[in-house]
Amino acid sequence: MRPSVQEMIAQSNGKKNKKVIEKIIPIILFLIASVSVLTSIGIVLTLIVETVTFFTRVPFFDFIFGTTWLPFSNKEAQFGILPLIVGTLKVTLIAVIVAVPIGISAAIYLSEYASENVRRILKPVLEVLAGVPTIVYGFFALTFVTPVLQAVFPEIKIFNAISPGIVVGIMIIPMIASLSEDAMSSVPKSIREGALAMGSTKFEVAWKITVPAALSGIIASVVLAVSRAIGETMIVSLAAGSTPRLDGDFTGSIQTMTAYIVQVSKGDAGYGTTIYYSIYAVGFTLFVFTMVMNILAGYVSKRFREEY
Amino acid sequence: MTESAKKAVYETKQLNLWYGSNHALKNIDLEIMENEVTAIIGPSGCGKSTYIKTLNRMVELVPSVKTSGEILYRGRNIFNHDYGVEELRTRVGMVFQKPNPFPKSIYDNIAYGPRIHGIKNKKILDEIVEKSLRGAAIWDEVKDRLNENAYSISGGQQQRICIARALAIEPDVILMDEPTSALDPISTLKVEELVQELKKDYSIIIVTHNMQQAARISDKTAFFLNGEVVEYDHTDTIFSNPSDKRTEDYISGRFG
Amino acid sequence: MRYIEQQTVVKRMNGRLIANSIFKYIFLAATLIALLALVILLYRIVTQGAGHLSIEFLTNFASRFPEKAGIKAALVGSLWLMLVVAPTSIILGVGSAIYLEEYAKQNRITTFIRMNISNLAGVPSVVFGLLGLTIFVRALALGNSVLAAGFTMSLLILPVIVVASQEAIRSVPGELRDASYGMGATKWQTIVKIILPAAIPGILTGSILALSRAIGETAPLIVIGIPVIIQFLPAGVMDTFTALPMQIYDWSSRPQQEFQTVAAAGIIVLMAVLLFMNSIAVIIRNKFDKRY
DSSP states (O other), X not given: OOOOHHXXXXXXXXXXXXHHHHHHHHHHHHHHHHHHHHHHHXXXXXXXXXXXXXXXXXXXXXXXXXXXXXXXXXXXXXXXXXXXXXXXXXXXXXXXXXXXXXHHHHHHIIIIIOOHHHHHHHHHHHHHHHHSOHHHHHHHIIIIIHHHHHHHOTTOOSSOSHHHHHHHHHHHHHHHHHHHHHHHHTSOHHHHHHHHHTTOOHHHIIIIIIHHHTHHHHHHHHHHHHHHHHHOOHHHHHHTOXXXXXSXXXXXXXXXXXXXXXXXHHTTOOTTSHHHHHHHHXXXXXXXXXXXXXXXXXXXXXXXXXXX | OOGGGOOEEEEEEXXXXXXXXXXXXXXXXXXXXXXXXXXXXXXXXXXXXXXXXXXXXXXXXXXXEEEEEEEEETXXXXXXXXXXXXXXXXXXXXXXXXXXXXXXXXXXXXXXXHHHTTOOOHHHHHHHHHHHHHHTTOHHHHXXXXXXXXXXXXXHHHHHHHHHHHHTTOOSEEEEXXXXXXXXXXXXXXXXXXXXXXXXXXXXXXXXXXXXXXXHHOSEEEEEETTEEEEEEEHHHHHHSOSSHHHHHHHTTSOO | OOSSOHHHHHHHHHHHHHHHHHHHHHHHHHHHHHHHHHHHHHHHHXXXXXXXXXXXHHHXXXXXXXXXXXXXXXXXXXXXXXXXXXXXXXXXXXXXXXXXXXXXXXXXXXXXXXXXXXXHTTSOXXXXXXXXXXXXXXXXOOOXXXXXXXXXXXXXXXXXXXXXXXXXXXXXXXXXXXXXXXXXXXXXXXXXXXXXXXXXXXXXXXXXXXXXXXXXXXXHHHHTTOOSOOOSOOSSTXXXXXXXXXXXXXXXXXXXXXXXXXXXXXXXXXXXXXXXHHHHHXXXXXXXXXXX
16 A cells, blocks of 8 residues: 555655755846846946047047047047938938838728738738848848939939938838737727717728827837837948938938948957947947937837826 | 544634735634535625635735734644745645646646655556546546546536646645636536535535535535624524524525 | 708718728728838849859858858858857746746836836847947957857847747736645746746747847847858857858948849848748747647
């Protein structure tokens, strides 16, 4: 006759100590979870420390308000970041012009009009579009969009702000579309039915009920997409050129903050040179821009959320 | 066994429980006897589920729970610092409202308890699985499909698998929290018959919102209202000759 | 008297219905533009690069001559990269998710960690490159090795894995936890034997999607100084290497027209790898579709 189960349990509990495991595991998991915090601290510290070194060589105000970015000049290097910011904003502007109407229209179509079957086809397409590596988009901008643009507008140069802008726009369409669609889908069905029952057309329901109700989510999606566009690197590195400039020209070569960091990293600016530190100063500026956008997006979606 | 020779498994003394600021159990005093079926009845929100979950300290999974008073299990206060919840729950099994088998095979479901408590021997596990399934009167229905997923059988069968799972560690007490509320009448009947069978070897505490069920299967019944025990007595007495007006009103269906 | 005249309503009805159908097609057209962009992109790349695809392309190293240029070093390099990224990011990501969902108390530290993870997801990848350059390449002196790049990429995709794993863990029904605790199982036993097995499909799907992002990322690799022209394969994680997107970037930015064909061929290989990974994710998702 075997011993009872309770006896066997008592025996095996006596042998090994579960309590030790139960005490250690949470500590290990907490340490693992703090890696993400350490990463953030690492990013901020890295950027600050190296940027401070940069400012010992280049005055802060020259960097912030300087209108010329000429880091590679042998005679007198100049580090005024405005041209890089303007370059970034040009590409972002074009991207927003392309992506916002298309992205929001697609979101409205998906949430208000499309049947379940159509959604089942279109949503994966958007997912694929979101999953295409940016290097592929960059190649597409350089070898397809730019030549097509040049065929129509001969004044456009091989490197310009328009082509990468359009392609960055294509890249962020899925983000706007799917986040906006989430916001619209969370508008309760009963509200829509209420409007339909009064004789509204589908368009009127979408435009006067759903979009206003989901507006905070839609705006947040656009702000997040802008943040992505600002931080986008490979498309602009391949197709926008490397000419920092402050003017309003979109047809010729420009340079963005991200593309500058890549340009320096590719070359062999030695460790410890001013150029080396300049990529951290530019990276810091970029980081501030994207963080402000992300915090803004979080604020918008929290502050203006509709209560149903 | 005669009435006088029976011992108490649970003695609850001046138990109070709060969810945050909500006073859910008030000055509960109850003595629960071994090898009996004790039913706990009352309208929803009366604290009956909270009480049964306090008996194996599952209630502590809800954040912000506070308790005072004592619950003695076999003479030992379960709120004592050196009383591990795992040890308590190894002695006290539980069956829940909704059948909740693990998404594993039927065999692995039953063997889960013995395994986590260190029983690895395949032969012994086989023996335990068969004995538990027989104990839960479901062996004949599932003996040829032990390796199938437990979700492939009916809800009523799933609930009996859950009972078998609780039996597998040969507990002293089985807590049942409205075990038939999600089942059809025929499955309910089977579980009720099973409870009658099980009380030979186990002490059973069952929460039910179904008064007929309490009348059918229990030896003692406690009537809870607004977190208090209104009346606790032999089931026959409670249903035929209640001493409190509120008990009578509830039993005759005037509220609840 | 009545405020609404039936006649006016009928008169206006036509216009409203026309607006309705016009806008329906405008919205549909916008959606189709996205689809069209994808089709053109894929068509262009396949027609440009398919001619250059061959066994030699997969088995040759990079070369100055477009017709001899191959992708071997990059392909093997990307695999090496995954060898570091997959375990690192999954252990860190799933561990963080378990902590946040199962152990973390509702306090400021937890809120801070959560906020931190969502903010990290919005940091541009090129900035992660700067972090990797400073911490892994220089401070820890790992150089431009597989390990340095792998750690950098792991941190980059960490938020994606954490969020996906959290969702997967959260979707495990509470009743299963109760059943396990009710048997006297400890918290860790419940996590290992009940929660993780039930959450594994969601965790794997999310992880594979995150890894496919890491395989396509270029900017952090450029910033930490991963070279392009490499004529050997790494023998260990401390060796330097190159990766698919680096190689494609190099070919794309060369002036000679022929190299664009090579770049397109490289993109086909990269996209094939991504397609393969995504199919696995879809298969896992379908196979383990909700059983409770």
